[in-house]
Amino acid sequence: MTGNLQATAPLVDGATLSDQVTEVLRHNVVNGVWSVGDVLPSETALASDFDVSRTVIREAVSRLKAEGMLSSRQGRGAFVASDRPRQGFAIPERDMESQRKLEQILELRMGLEIEAAAIAAARATPEAREEIQRAAAAYDQSNKIGGPAVAAGVSADLGFHRAVCEATGNSYYLSLFNYLVASLRETMLAGRLQALKRGGESRDAIQEHYDIAASIAQGDAERARQRMRDHLQMSSGRLLAQLKTEDGLAE
Known part of the structure; x- marks a missing residue:
């Protein structure tokens, strides 16, 4: 795991790689590192930056899509759709x-x-x-x-x-x-x-x-x-x- 992950957001002990990457990406969006409309780096670039597999990156991005914070379009890749998680259906x-x-x-x-x-x-x-x-x-x-x-x-x-x-x-x-x-x-x-x-x-x-x-x-x-x-x-x-x-x- 690269220094970027440790420096960008606090992590929970025992968190999986997907949990950790998700938290960093979420932190970057909420805190304006990436603004609404910004395109994220490619899966390959993120995997290299975090020193994890592309599968881990794909899972983290999918979670943030489910929260409404990221979206994607054919040929454009993932981009920031909102700087706040979508509120709605929830399982306590x-x-x-x-x-x-x-x-x-x-x-x-x-x-x-x-x-x-x-x-x-x-x-x-x-x-x-x-x-x-x-x-x-x-x-x-x-x-x-x-x-x-x-x-x-x-x-x-x-x-x-x-x-x-x-x-x-x-x-x-x-x-x-x-x-x-x-x-x-x-x-x-x-x-x-x-x-x-x-x-x-x-x-x-x-x-x-x-x-x-x-x-x-x-x-x-x-x-x-x-x-x-x-x-x-x-x-x-x-x-x-x-x-x-x-x-x-x-x-």
């Missing part, structure tokens, strides 16, 4: 501590991503299909690294699902996904820590990602829809079971 942080509320949030995520998988199968470009395949492989690889990379594993998981939403070609799917997973990230981290205590993520979860990717690559919308439904039902069940083991959820 305390809701993540309630089992009933968490179940409802996971249900909302299912409704979004099941249809996104079907649309991606129908619309995805060859490049988007390849990105989904790469994201599935990255998730698989993240599960071979072990304990020190818990946050990286969650990022790889979310990176796969983000690639599916992006492949729809509908920016609203991506924006809503980014908002939901920003709320779910800490809960997913806690669940993954519990999974590691029992030997790591199951091979079932890894295979489910490959199955979704294959269905989208084949252009089979109905199969992609069913594979995503099966996966999210299973992953939601695994997450809730892991958090119950941790005894961290209220009714």
